Structure formats: C-alpha cells, structure tokens
Amino acid sequence: MSRADNRQERIDAEAAGWLAAIECGTADAAAFEQWRSGDPARSLAFIRVSQVNSSLDALRETGLAGRAIQLEEAAPDEAVPDRRKLLKFGVAGAFAAGLGGLGWTYAAAAHEAETGVGERRRIVIARGIALELNTDSHVEWERRDGMYRFELLRGEMMLERQSGSAPCSLHCGPSQIALAAGGRLNARSVASGVDFSVLEGEASLRTSGSGTVVRVPALQKASVAAGVAPTLSTLSELDAGAVAAWQKGQLQFNGESLADAVAEYNRYLSRPIEIADPSIRDIQMGGRFSTTDPADFCRALTQIYGISAHFERDRIRLTRSGAEKI
Numbered sequence: 114m115s116r117a118d119n120r121q122e123r124i125d126a127e128a129a130g131w132l133a134a135i136e137c138g139t140a141d142a143a144a145f146e147q148w149r150s151g152d153p154a155r156s157l158a159f160i161r162v163s164q165v166n167s168s169l170d171a172l173r174e175t176g177l178a179g180r181a182i183q184l185e186e187a188a189p190d191e192a193v194p195d196r197r198k199l200l201k202f203g204v205a206g207a208f209a210a211g212l213g214g215l216g217w218t219y220a221a222a223a224h225e226a227e228t229g230v231g232e233r234r235r236i237v238i239a240r241g242i243a244l245e246l247n248t249d250s251h252v253e254w255e256r257r258d259g260m261y262r263f264e265l266l267r268g269e270m271m272l273e274r275q276s277g278s279a280p281c282s283l284h285c286g287p288s289q290i291a292l293a294a295g296g297r298l299n300a301r302s303v304a305s306g307v308d309f310s311v312l313e314g315e316a317s318l319r320t321s322g323s324g325t326v327v328r329v330p331a332l333q334k335a336s337v338a339a340g341v342a343p344t345l346s347t348l349s350e351l352d353a354g355a356v357a358a359w360q361k362g363q364l365q366f367n368g369e370s371l372a373d374a375v376a377e378y379n380r381y382l383s384r385p386i387e388i389a390d391p392s393i394r395d396i397q398m399g400g401r402f403s404t405t406d407p408a409d410f411c412r413a414l415t416q417i418y419g420i421s422a423h424f425e426r427d428r429i430r431l432t433r434s435g436a437e438k439i
Contacts, residue, residue, distance in 0.1 A: 121154070128158035135237045163240065227251045228268070231381050231405050233362070241278025245271045247301075247359050248381045248404070269301040271360060274314075283309065285337045289319045290329075299356050306338035310348055310356045318343060359404060366398040371420075374398040375431070381405060386422075386429045393420055393433060 131148065134140035149155050228234050228246045235245040238254065238261060246252060250268025254261055261281040263272065274281055274292050282291040283300055285307040292298055296314025300307055309316075311329050318327040318335060320343055329335055332348045334356075348356070355365040364381075366374050372394040379385045381404040388394055396418055402410040407429065411422035415434065423430040 121158075124152070124154050124158045125162070128155065128162045131159060132162050224254045224256075225252070230383055233359070238281075239279055241275035242281055243273045245273075245360060247271075265300050265302050265307060267302055269299065269359070271297065271299050271357070273297045283307075285309075286339050287320075288337045288339075288343075290335075290337070291317045291319075293317070296331075303336075305341075306336065308334065308336050310334040310353070312348075312353050312357060358401065362404050363401050364404055364410075365401045368397050368399060370394060371396045371398055371414075371418075371431075378402075378404075378407060378410065382407065384428060386431065389430045390432045393418070393431065396420070 127148070131140060131145055135145070149159060226234060226236055226244075226246060228248060228250050230249045232249075233245065233247060235243060237243045239256075242261060244252065244254075244263070247269035250270060251266040252263060252268075252270050253266060254263045256262075256279075259279060261279055263270075263281065263283045265283065265285070272281065272283060272292060274294055274296050276294045278294060280291065282289050283298070284290075285300075288306075290298070290300075290309060293315050296316060297312045298309050298316055299312060300309040311331050311333050313331055315331060316329045318329055318337070319325070320327070320337065327335075327343065327345070329345065332350075332353055333345055334348050334352075335343050335345045337343050351367055355367055358365040364374075364377060366377075369377070372388060375386045375388055386407065400413060402413070411424075411429065411431075414420035414422060414431065419434045421432050421434045423432065
C-alpha cells in the first residue's frame with residue numbers, strides 16, 4: 114500500500130470517528146471545525162462518510178445491512194472488502210460494523226436514544242436535523258421515503274430543522290406534527306398526550322380522524338391528545354424562554370405555584386424536593402435556577418418567601434421558617 118493510500122485510510126478513520134462522536138452528541142464543535150478546515154481531504158472524507166451513514170438507513174430497510182455486517186465475521190480465507198472499497202461502493206452495513214473502535218455505538222445506529230434523570234443529550238440525526246433530549250427522556254426515529262419520523266416515548270425533546278434538510282415529523286399516537294425547514298419545536302410528553310411549542314419557523318398538525326391540517330406558527334403552543342381536538346395558545350417571549358431554558362441547564366419560573374415549581378424541579382433531581390407544609394403550596398415563584406443544583410432555589414425560598422429547606426439524606430423538605438420540624 115502506498116504512502117498516499119495510508120494517509121487516506123487515516124483520514125477516513127478520523128472522519129468516521131468524528132461522525133460517531135457527532136451522532137452520539139459528544140463532539141466538540143470547535144475541535145471538529147479545526148480538524149475539518151485543516152485539510153481539504155478531511156472535508157471530502159467527512160462528506161463521503163456522512164453519505165455512507167445516510168445510505169445505512171435505506172440498506173437497513175431492505176435487509177442488506179444485516180447481510181453486509183456478516184462480512185465482519187467471515188472466515189480468514191474469505192475475501193473481505195477494505196474500507197476504501199466499502200466507502201466507494203457504499204456498503205454501509207459492513208463499514209458501520211468496523212467502527213466500534215472509533216466510538217460508534219449501535220444505540221445511535223438503531224435510531225433510539227435515552228437520558229437518565231438530570232442528563233441532557235444532543236444528537237445530530239442528519240445534515241441540518243438535530244434533536245436534544247432533556248432529563249429522563251426516550252425517543253425513537255426512523256427514515257422512510259426520504260423523511261425522518263420521530264416518536265417521543267417519554268420526557269422532553271427539542272427538534273431543530275435547518276433550511277435544505279430532509280422533511281421530518283413528530284408522531285404522537287395517530288397525530289402528526291410536521292416541522293417546516295428553518296423550524297424549532299419543543300415537545301413534552303404529558304399524561305394526556307404531548308404538548309409542543311413552536312419556537313421558530315412553523316409546523317403543521319394533522320390529527321387523527323380528521324383530514325384537516327392545522328398550521329402552527331412560531332410562538333404557538335398546542336396540546337395533542339387522543340380523541341380530543343387540539344388546543345392552541347400563544348406563547349409570549351418570556352414563555353418561550355422558559356420552554357427552552359432546559360437547554361442551558363436552567364429552569365425558569367414565571368408565576369407558577371410552588372407546588373408546580375417543585376414538581377418541575379423533581380424531574381431533574383435524584384433527591385426530590387417535598388413540600389411538608391400545605392400552606393405554602395400556592396406561593397407564586399419567579400426566577401431562573403440550575404436544573405441540577407437546587408441550592409440557589411432553596412436559598413431564594415428562604416430569603417424571599419420565608420421558607421426553610423431541610424436537606425436530608427433522601428429528600429429536601431420545605432416548611433415555613435420557624436415552623437416545627439416534622
């Protein structure tokens with residue numbers, strides 16, 4: 114193998130490693146840009162690898178990917194194509210199987226992602242399409258007929274679609290929310306269905322049992338539940354900021370009751386907050402606080418509202434200051 118071939122092999126492997134990191138949400142954007150812009154060959158390699166990754170979806174649907182992956186387990190005397198041939202001919206399944214040492218995970222390839230309590234995760238789905246998962250969330254997606262289809266199984270997600278990207282939609286039971294190019298929406302699973310807020314661009318909502326498509330412009334919120342007509346309401350700029358605050362690791366309260374604020378906070382905490390005094394449940398809250406460290410929240414309760422926070426081993430208990438400890 115020539116020196117040029119060795120160099121291209123190395124660049125291809127680096128490109129595959131960057132793609133895996135981006136897929137898993139662990140890539141450093143500045144470091145990637147520095148790598149990509151340092152050599153035109155790197156940019157071309159990353160484009161090729163990205164195209165192979167996109168082809169993997171179509172191959173999986175036809176069953177070819179499964180057969181290609183078996184090449185990795187072939188007998189020693191069987192001919193196995195090298196990475197350059199796989200890239201050239203787009204045998205994506207075998208190429209993906211060889212990426213284990215470069216950080217590729219089948220969780221990303223399987224189109225499914227989860228987060229634990231207090232975790233966030235950002236995933237680049239395809240060129241111009243990305244999602245971010247909030248705490249304790251679970252999402253699945255698939256590519257079919259050139260469209261990306263998402264289903265939020267638990268928790269909360271932010272979906273972003275840039276201009277020129279493939280169509281994508283969010284499915285909530287029999288209802289479908291299509292996000293226009295240039296759009297950004299937040300979806301949250303609730304007991305009755307899904308609440309979604311369009312923060313940028315617009316979306317269209319098609320509900321079950323109706324051929325009507327409802328246009329949902331920016332700064333509009335809709336609640337989707339089976340068997341119930343969707344309800345739309347307007348979001349103020351302040352409301353929109355509160356909806357998206359979790360992407361910065363923050364919670365923003367704009368007049369919610371203490372009971373609602375505590376319920377929201379507990380989505381992020383392994384040690385939950387408990388209201389021990391019912392008389393303080395309806396106190397209205399305001400401010401921005403860290404999702405993972407409730408110390409500032411509890412300090413504000415003490416200084417502004419006269420509420421004491423008792424930090425115990427398995428909980429944080431709230432009472433009126435001076436009240437007898439329970």
